[in-house]
Amino acid sequence: MSPDKPAYEGTVVLLGPQPRDFSDLAAAVEDLQIDDPIALITAGWQENERHDGAIKEALNQEVINLSLYDRSEEVALQTEDFVAAWGMRQKYLRRLQQFYRLRLDVIDDADNSIAVRHTTTELLEEQLEITVSQLRHLDEDHLARCARRRARFAEEWPIDNLDSLLSHRRQIAEELDKCGAMILAGGHVVALLNRLRLFDVFSNWKERPIIAWSAGAMVLTERIVLFHDSPPFGKNLAQLLDVGFGFCPDLVALPDLSNRVHLDEKAGIGRFARRMAPAHCIGLDQGSRIIYRDGEMVELIDSARLSEAGEVQWGWRP
Amino acid sequence: MGVASMKLAIEEFMEGARTPEAVQQFLDSHQLPIVRDGTITFLWRGEADAVHLRHWIYGLASSQDLQRIDGTDLWHLSLPLPPGSRVEYKFEIVRDGQGRWIRDPFNPNLARDPFGANSVAHGEDYSVPEWAHSTPESAPGSYKTISFPSEAFGRRVLKLYLPARFRTTRRYPLLIVHDGEDYLNYASLGHVLDNLMARREIPDMIVALTNSPNRLVEYANDERHARFITEELVPFLEDEFPLRTQPQSRCLMGASFGGVAALSTACRYPGFYGRLLLQSGSFAFSDIGEGHRRSEVFDPVVKFMNQFRAQPSAISERVFVSCGMYESLIYENRSLIPLLKSTGMNVRYREARDGHNWENWRDRLREGLSWLFPGAFLMMYE
Numbered sequence: 001m002s003p004d005k006p007a008y009e010g011t012v013v014l015l016g017p018q019p020r021d022f023s024d025l026a027a028a029v030e031d032l033q034i035d036d037p038i039a040l041i042t043a044g045w046q047e048n049e050r051h052d053g054a055i056k057e058a059l060n061q062e063v064i065n066l067s068l069y070d071r072s073e074e075v076a077l078q079t080e081d082f083v084a085a086w087g088m089r090q091k092y093l094r095r096l097q098q099f100y101r102l103r104l105d106v107i108d109d110a111d112n113s114i115a116v117r118h119t120t121t122e123l124l125e126e127q128l129e130i131t132v133s134q135l136r137h138l139d140e141d142h143l144a145r146c147a148r149r150r151a152r153f154a155e156e157w158p159i160d161n162l163d164s165l166l167s168h169r170r171q172i173a174e175e176l177d178k179c180g181a182m183i184l185a186g187g188h189v190v191a192l193l194n195r196l197r198l199f200d201v202f203s204n205w206k207e208r209p210i211i212a213w214s215a216g217a218m219v220l221t222e223r224i225v226l227f228h229d230s231p232p233f234g235k236n237l238a239q240l241l242d243v244g245f246g247f248c249p250d251l252v253a254l255p256d257l258s259n260r261v262h263l264d265e266k267a268g269i270g271r272f273a274r275r276m277a278p279a280h281c282i283g284l285d286q287g288s289r290i291i292y293r294d295g296e297m298v299e300l301i302d303s304a305r306l307s308e309a310g311e312v313q314w315g316w317r318p
Numbered sequence: 319m320g321v322a323s324m325k326l327a328i329e330e331f332m333e334g335a336r337t338p339e340a341v342q343q344f345l346d347s348h349q350l351p352i353v354r355d356g357t358i359t360f361l362w363r364g365e366a367d368a369v370h371l372r373h374w375i376y377g378l379a380s381s382q383d384l385q386r387i388d389g390t391d392l393w394h395l396s397l398p399l400p401p402g403s404r405v406e407y408k409f410e411i412v413r414d415g416q417g418r419w420i421r422d423p424f425n426p427n428l429a430r431d432p433f434g435a436n437s438v439a440h441g442e443d444y445s446v447p448e449w450a451h452s453t454p455e456s457a458p459g460s461y462k463t464i465s466f467p468s469e470a471f472g473r474r475v476l477k478l479y480l481p482a483r484f485r486t487t488r489r490y491p492l493l494i495v496h497d498g499e500d501y502l503n504y505a506s507l508g509h510v511l512d513n514l515m516a517r518r519e520i521p522d523m524i525v526a527l528t529n530s531p532n533r534l535v536e537y538a539n540d541e542r543h544a545r546f547i548t549e550e551l552v553p554f555l556e557d558e559f560p561l562r563t564q565p566q567s568r569c570l571m572g573a574s575f576g577g578v579a580a581l582s583t584a585c586r587y588p589g590f591y592g593r594l595l596l597q598s599g600s601f602a603f604s605d606i607g608e609g610h611r612r613s614e615v616f617d618p619v620v621k622f623m624n625q626f627r628a629q630p631s632a633i634s635e636r637v638f639v640s641c642g643m644y645e646s647l648i649y650e651n652r653s654l655i656p657l658l659k660s661t662g663m664n665v666r667y668r669e670a671r672d673g674h675n676w677e678n679w680r681d682r683l684r685e686g687l688s689w690l691f692p693g694a695f696l697m698m699y700e
Contacts, residue, residue, distance in 0.1 A: 017700055044699075047483060186700045188518075214699040226696045232519045232688035233666075241697075255699040 006295020008247040010207035013291050014217035016284035017186065017256050022058035024287060025183070025211065029059055032209050036180025037062035043069040043195040044187020044215045055183070063183075064175050068195040071168045075198070078164035082157055089153045090194075093146060093242075100142040101239055107134045108237050115267070132274045139240045139275070143223065146242045165198070172199050179208070186214025186255065189226075189241065193219045202245055210247065214255035217284055220247040225276070227254065229262045236262075238272055248292045252276045257283025257304060263312045270310030280318075281306040327352050328359050328387075328394045336389040344392075350424035351439050358399035358439055360384060360407075361392060361424060368412040369393045372419060373405060374673045376646040381410070403441030403671040404678065405644070429677045431504050441671065449513040450506045450680055456516035457482035459508070459525075466554055470546040471536075476529065478559075479508065481515050481522035489560045491523040491567040491691060494547060496537065496576030498527020504676035510683045518693040519684065524559055526551065530579075534615045537572070537579035539622035544586040565592030566635060569690055573597035573679045574647075578619050585626060588633040593690040596639045597679045601650040603627055623650075632661040636690055639667045640682040645674035 013028045029038065040063050042049045049069040056063045076083040111131040115124065159165055176182070182205065184192070192215050196202065210220065218224045227238035254261065261283070263269070273281050280297070282290060282305050289301040297318040305316035331344045341363065352359040362369050362384060369384040384393035399405065406429050410417045421428065422437035429438045452458075462478045477498060481490070501507040507527075514520045528551070530536045536543045547570070556563060568591045570580035577599025584591045602616045603623035610620050637658055641651035648669070658665045666689050672678035688695075 047485060188694060188697050189699055190694075190697050218699060228696055231696070232514075233685045234689075 007249070008207070008292075009294045011209040011291065011293050012220060012247050013209070013211045013289060014220065014248065014253060014284060015211065015213035016286045016288040017214055019286060020054065022055050024289075025055065025213065026058040026060075028211050028289065029061075029181070029183075032181060032211070034061075034181045034209065037064050037178050039063075039176055039179040039182040040065045040185070041068055041183065041192070041196070041201070041216070042185040042187070043072075044185055044189065044192035045069070046188055046191050052185075055185070064179060066172055066175060066199075066201070068172075068199055068201070069191065071172075072195050072198060075162075075165050075168060079162050082159075082162055082165075085153070085157050089149060092149055096142070096145055096149070097239070097241070100138060101237075103138055104135065104237050104239060105235060107131060107138070108235065111271075128271065128274075132271060135275045139223075142240055143243055169199055172201065173204060176201070176205065181209040181211065184210065184212035184216030184219065186216050189215040189218055189224060192216065193224070193242065193244070196245070202247075214284065217248075217253045217255060217290075219244045221251045221253050221279075222246045222249055223252065223276075223279070225252050225254070228260050229265070229268075230260070236268075247295075248290070248297070249295055250279045251290070251297065252279045252281045253284060253290075254281060254306075255284045256286075258285050266310030268310075269306050269312065270308055273306045273308045273310075277308060282316075283312075324355055326357060326359060326396055327354060328361070328396065332387060336387065338390075341390050341392050345424065351422070353399060353439065353442055356398055356400060356442070357396050358405075358441070359394055359396045360409075360422070360439075361394050362409050362411075362422070363392050364411070365391055366393070366411045366413055367415075370410040370412070370417070371395055371397075371407055372410050373407040374675070375405060375644040376648065376673075377644070384409075399439070399441045400671055401441050401443040403439075403644075404444050404673075404681075405439045405441070406436035406673060406675055406677075407439065408436055429504075429675060431676055432500060436675075438677070444671075446677075447681055447684065449517075449684055450510055451513075452509045453513060456509075456512040458512050459515070460484070461508075466550075468546050468550050470542040470550060474528075474546070474551075476551075477502075477527040478555075479511060479525035479527060481524070482512065483515075483522050484524075486560055488522070489562045491521060491569065492552070492555060492561050493523050493525045493569045493571060493687075493691075494551070495525060495527050496570075496572030496579045497529060497533065497574075498525075499529050500676065501573075501679070502527060505680035505683070507680070507683070510680065510687075514684060514687060514693070518695040518698045519688045520691045520693045523691065524555070524561060526555060533575055533579075537575040538615065538618040539578065539582035540618075541586065543579055544583040547583050548587045548590060565589060567592070569593035569595060571595035571597075572599075573676075574674065575600050575619075577601070578622070581626070582622055584633045585622075588631065591633075592635040594634045594637045595686045595690060596637065597682060597686075598641045598645060598647055598674050599639070599651060599654070600647060601654050602647075603650065603653070627657060630657050630661050632663045634663055636664045637666075638686040638690055639665065640679070640686060641669055642672040642674060642678045643669050644672060645678075647674065 015024050018025055042052050052065050114127045212220055221244045224241040224244050225238055226241050229236040282303050288303040291299040305313045307313050350361055360371055371382040384395040386393050408419045410419050425437045427438040428435045459482050460480045464478055465475045468474045495501050515522050570591050572580040577596040601623050602610055602612050602620050604610050608620055641648050655667045
């Protein structure tokens with residue numbers, strides 16, 4: 001990436017979870033005044049990918065669902081060896097994620113033990129710095145390992161002779177050529193990320209607008225962070241999943257923030273914000289909107305930023 | 319907290335007028351039973367020779383007297399109730415030497431079980447989990463009734479739960495539930511499965527809801543039961559439905575004697591079931607001889623548990639065990655944990671301030687199922 005030129009020179013609108021009538025999405029699309037058809041990606045909905053009637057109804061203009069999930073199922077049927085190898089890669093990445101998570105837990109345990117000791121504020125602050133530094137190191141290491149594994153797979157499994165996949169890529173590129181904007185729905189973030197990569201959706205997208213919500217917003221950032229403060233068991237420690245497509249730099253997108261994060265836990269929020277710095281940790285609740293233009297965050301509506309002091313800054317402006 | 323705030327509401331009442339109107343006003347102005355500052359006060363109003371609290375809290379006398387407040391027809395009893403507790407109870411009203419058990423007329427909270435319903439008192443910080451209720455956001459699974467011939471038991475009928483997103487092209491884990499109908503009826507298992515799957519806290523799975531007409535025999539380490547489940551039911555289901563066939567995709571689950579059935583079946587087929595969910599298992603044992611303080615239906619259980627305790631082995635991969643602190647089986651369940659862990663199995667144990675009842679088992683299902691079968695919830699951002 002050249003420092004003088006943003007990775008993406010168009011407009012990106014990130015939204016939070018959608019109401020049933022998709023009125024937030026409809027309003028965002030209307031603001032962009034798009035005349036051409038709109039490409040829709042609902043691969044995060046997995047087997048429910050085609051249940052997009054309410055979106056089409058809300059937008060009241062031509063919408064082309066690229067059906068990435070269904071296409072990936074077709075590719076799977078026709079490229080058995082490739083898909084088996086892909087499956088092995090995914091299994092490896094899942095294991096990598098588990099082991100990374102185990103290591104995060106150990107750091108967190110130590111941090112919790114130290115945080116309750118009766119000692120000086122200065123020493124505790126120094127210890128917190130160590131914790132943050134260790135977490136950041138593990139985060140970076142994890143991303144690097146994920147990238148290496150993906151690069152190895154690309155090298156071992158070139159797609160030049162995968163007719164089925166290439167054919168779908170061509171079809172998708174043709175559909176995208178007709179479109180003036182793209183919508184990325186939320187859902188299963190890995191299902192979405194993998195299919196966007198498999199079909200190389202963004203390579204020729206250029207500067208046309210993208211509107212995305214929840215998981216769709218997460219994959220457009222540089223780093224995808226998984227989080228939930230009320231898991232059914234175990235700890236609530238956030239973890240990195242992988243790199244995203246980087247359309248929205250310096251942002252950690254936190255969909256459904258108010259429901260997924262205990263906003264009164266100041267220490268945890270502060271530590272998380274420091275761990276992710278210099279990226280801004282910004283919540284996307286229902287009704288929230290973050291707007292990027294030419295790779296820069298230019299506007300936030302009804303969003304909150306998590307500060308390094310542990311504050312939840314509603315109304316924060318970039 | 320000052321001493322004044324520790325005074326019980328009933329003590330405050332007794333300092334005032336004791337007219338019928340004052341009694342009614344007192345009752346109307348409180349949610350009953352009154353739970354405050356770690357104490358619960360049970361109240362009953364009426365004419366009787368005696369009133370007793372009947373409960374199932376192991377460690378407390380099972381019958382406790384309510385005291386009549388002089389000059390009134392109001393009876394009361396206060397007991398400590400730690401936060402998070404859930405207690406089922408009834409009142410025994412004694413008139414002319416005859417006792418009659420009734421539910422608390424002032425308490426709308428009920429817990430149903432195969433024997434009827436009990437009143438339920440909730441300690442501070444307890445609430446019925448929202449994931450145990452039917453919600454419009456969670457698409458309900460479907461049920462199939464299946465009848466098939468068993469060499470072990472003759473024809474058997476069971477219910478099968480298929481997830482709302484069921485597709486014949488996918489493969490699913492199999493959860494086999496003992497006392498399946500009771501789990502559905504009294505532990506809201508259907509709603510729990512619908513909700514946990516909808517939220518992706520557990521993966522979509524097929525659930526076999528088995529029942530036994532003679533559970534105290536068949537569930538007590540009966541070779542026929544283990545054979546029926548493992549050699550007849552599982553192969554039948556694997557033939558008929560798209561199931562994964564690895565051990566880590568098979569789970570046996572049960573409560574009380576159903577817990578014994580799950581553990582003993584897994585012991586007879588080590589390595590076949592990679593997941594066990596054991597709730598308040600009736601894991602009675604003896605440290606010397608086979609004598610025990612329980613009824614004779616426990617004889618084969620004690621024999622089995624003594625054998626297992628003598629030579630514990632890693633029969634499964636992951637075992638979730640839960641038990642209520644207020645039930646008599648807490649000692650047996652606590653004792654089992656280090657033993658299971660010593661085999662190298664991955665064991666998770668959860669205690670709750672509750673008794674030997676279906677709602678206790680319901681309340682532990684989320685943690686148990688999601689630990690045994692973690693779903694993709696951390697990946698879901700709708």
